[in-house]
Amino acid sequence: MRSYRIPLFMMAMVLLLGLALPMVTHTAAAATSAAESKKLIYDQANLLRPQEEEALTRLARQYAPERQTDFIIYTTNNPEGRDVVKMTEDLYDRKAFGYNQPYGNAVILTMDMYNREIYLAGFGKAEQELNDSRLDKIRNKITPDLAVGNYGIAFEKYIQLSYDYMGYKFGTTPDNLLFQFWFQLLVAAAIGGIIVWIMAYRSGGVITVSRATYEDSSVSGVLDSYDNYTHTTVSKRKIEKSSSSGGGGGTSSGGHSHSGSRGSF
Amino acid sequence: MPVIDYKCPNCGSSMMFDSATGALSCPSCGRQDNIEQLPDPLKKQVFTENEVQQYHCPSCGADIVTEPETSATTCSFCGSAVVLGDRLVGDLAPDTVIPFAISKAQAEEAFRKWCRNGLLTPAGFMSADRIKSMTGIYVPFWLYELHNLVEVYGKATRVRSYTQGDYQYTETQHYDVYRKLRLDYVNLPLDASEKMNDELMDKLEPFPYEQLKEFKTPYLAGYIAEKYSYDDEQLVPRAKEKTQPYIDSSVSQSLSGYSSVSYTDKQVDTTVRRADYALLPVWLVNYDFKQKNYMFAMNGQTGKVVGKPPLSKGKITAWFAGITAAALLGMKFISWALGGDFL
Numbered sequence: 001m002r003s004y005r006i007p008l009f010m011m012a013m014v015l016l017l018g019l020a021l022p023m024v025t026h027t028a029a030a031a032t033s034a035a036e037s038k039k040l041i042y043d044q045a046n047l048l049r050p051q052e053e054e055a056l057t058r059l060a061r062q063y064a065p066e067r068q069t070d071f072i073i074y075t076t077n078n079p080e081g082r083d084v085v086k087m088t089e090d091l092y093d094r095k096a097f098g099y100n101q102p103y104g105n106a107v108i109l110t111m112d113m114y115n116r117e118i119y120l121a122g123f124g125k126a127e128q129e130l131n132d133s134r135l136d137k138i139r140n141k142i143t144p145d146l147a148v149g150n151y152g153i154a155f156e157k158y159i160q161l162s163y164d165y166m167g168y169k170f171g172t173t174p175d176n177l178l179f180q181f182w183f184q185l186l187v188a189a190a191i192g193g194i195i196v197w198i199m200a201y202r203s204g205g206v207i208t209v210s211r212a213t214y215e216d217s218s219v220s221g222v223l224d225s226y227d228n229y230t231h232t233t234v235s236k237r238k239i240e241k242s243s244s245s246g247g248g249g250g251t252s253s254g255g256h257s258h259s260g261s262r263g264s265f
Numbered sequence: 266m267p268v269i270d271y272k273c274p275n276c277g278s279s280m281m282f283d284s285a286t287g288a289l290s291c292p293s294c295g296r297q298d299n300i301e302q303l304p305d306p307l308k309k310q311v312f313t314e315n316e317v318q319q320y321h322c323p324s325c326g327a328d329i330v331t332e333p334e335t336s337a338t339t340c341s342f343c344g345s346a347v348v349l350g351d352r353l354v355g356d357l358a359p360d361t362v363i364p365f366a367i368s369k370a371q372a373e374e375a376f377r378k379w380c381r382n383g384l385l386t387p388a389g390f391m392s393a394d395r396i397k398s399m400t401g402i403y404v405p406f407w408l409y410e411l412h413n414l415v416e417v418y419g420k421a422t423r424v425r426s427y428t429q430g431d432y433q434y435t436e437t438q439h440y441d442v443y444r445k446l447r448l449d450y451v452n453l454p455l456d457a458s459e460k461m462n463d464e465l466m467d468k469l470e471p472f473p474y475e476q477l478k479e480f481k482t483p484y485l486a487g488y489i490a491e492k493y494s495y496d497d498e499q500l501v502p503r504a505k506e507k508t509q510p511y512i513d514s515s516v517s518q519s520l521s522g523y524s525s526v527s528y529t530d531k532q533v534d535t536t537v538r539r540a541d542y543a544l545l546p547v548w549l550v551n552y553d554f555k556q557k558n559y560m561f562a563m564n565g566q567t568g569k570v571v572g573k574p575p576l577s578k579g580k581i582t583a584w585f586a587g588i589t590a591a592a593l594l595g596m597k598f599i600s601w602a603l604g605g606d607f608l
């Protein structure tokens with residue numbers, strides 16, 4: 001039975017680590033929340049009920065310290081019909097959002113009820129961590145709820161997704177195959193299968209000699225050679241620009257650059 | 266008298282080759298004779314071919330029952346080491362021999378250890394208590410010296426890629442290439458016994474050639490020896506087949522640096538410079554497990570064991586599950602490090 005111990009031991013280690021690691025990662029979340037009184041939700045179009053606004057504020061405050069970022073929601077009836085991007089930039093310039101510092105990290109969702117347009121913008125480090133394509137993904141996920149008027153649910157998703165996406169590194173997103181359990185299991189099973197197959201294959205002994213074993217290196221080698229250049233062929237291919245349907249980011253009149261995603265609902 | 270035996274000049278017992286000292290030694294009185302200085306009795310004898318049909322033990326007179334390939338064995342009645350001289354002369358005279366360095370007891374111990382280390386073998390097999398027989402055999406090999414002159418013509422490309430403006434350019438430079446190589450292989454071993462499994466014998470390599478000795482019959486005393494079933498010309502195709510991947514690898518190495526190479530012409534001119542008839546030491550293990558017979562071979566110098574052991578379905582499953590679980594943990598860890606959820 002001795003021989004069963006090694007694999008069983010490995011499985012036990014996996015289970016133990018599997019239980020221990022998430023606990024370690026989530027203790028960091030219990031940090032203090034600063035700026036209790038700071039206003040994060042500007043519901044000028046009155047899309048939210050008071051309880052919803054309260055719940056969203058609580059959620060934004062809870063996540064702010066972990067990402068060092070303000071999660072802002074701005075709704076407006078926009079009677080003058082101003083541009084949604086301009087309104088977002090002006091809001092940032094005027095309110096100087098940013099966690100613990102003016103003009104710091106912030107992500108802003110702007111609802112233009114006049115043109116039925118939505119704009120998502122990332123300022124500060126959120127310009128990188130929530131780049132155009134990530135903001136596009138978030139916008140696409142909340143647009144169905146906005147279209148049917150489930151604003152509370154859509155805004156909650158926006159805060160949740162912005163928070164999630166800011167945690168993903170090296171350009172990955174939660175949609176990446178790497179984060180799908182079935183894919184992880186498939187890769188793990190393939191690794192297991194290959195290693196066990198190699199073990200079984202090697203159990204009968206393997207060839208351990210190579211050409212160097214029998215080659216007489218004192219006389220073996222290249223006697224003669226030529227490398228005649230004949231011609232060159234060139235092919236070209238147009239580089240696909242990553243197109244952002246929502247319009248992408250820009251720079252505010254206050255000189256603050258940002259990422260962005262624009263669309264209608 | 267084609268049957269040679271090795272009587273101890275002191276006490277008259279049958280002497281045997283001793284793998285520990287490399288000498289012909291007497292188990293009764295401990296006399297040790299240096300084989301390299303010993304006159305080989307074979308050299309003094311003259312046989313006419315196919316004269317002998319029946320061999321008799323010089324010690325007890327019993328018939329020696331052998332297979333037609335056997336050239337050395339022990340008398341099944343009195344245990345004396347006997348060498349059948351007429352199967353080791355003329356065309357059948359070996360040039361060289363690598364004597365055994367591992368005794369029967371050491372071979373058995375090494376085999377048991379190998380069984381214990383089998384990660385996928387059933388527990389019952391690992392105890393290695395069903396060894397049916399353990400036979401030390403000098404297996405006939407041809408050691409070839411092959412000289413190859415290789416000429417290849419081909420078309421090769423070097424690919425460079427760069428971006429300019431909105432375009433990605435791929436520039437391919439084309440070359441006509443030629444290589445002429447000399448590739449000499451020495452002491453390339455090929456087993457010349459019909460009985461031995463070629464694949465098994467190939468895996469036993471390498472044999473330590475620094476132990477190669479001029480052939481003398483006392484090295485065989487106490488072991489089984491066989492004569493070749495295929496002569497040096499018959500095995501040349503197999504020798505070429507064996508060096509084919511070596512040549513291919515040398516050619517492609519000489520053309521490294523190109524992105525792609527396609528051969529338009531490739532010629533290999535092989536000359537067999539010499540073929541030495543050598544006897545190489547192999548322990549053969551017959552093993553009984555669950556009414557099935559398994560055959561293993563061990564290099565009589567290095568102790569390397571080859572042969573397909575039975576595999577346990579339970580252990581394969583356990584290892585597969587263990588490694589898969591560990592790999593899954595690794596994947597989970599990567600996904601967590603990238604910002605994903607752990608569970």
Ligand SMILES: [Zn+2]
Binds near residue numbers: 295
């Ligand atoms: Zn003696």
Ligand SMILES: [Zn+2]
Binds near residue numbers: 325345
């Ligand atoms: Zn006898």
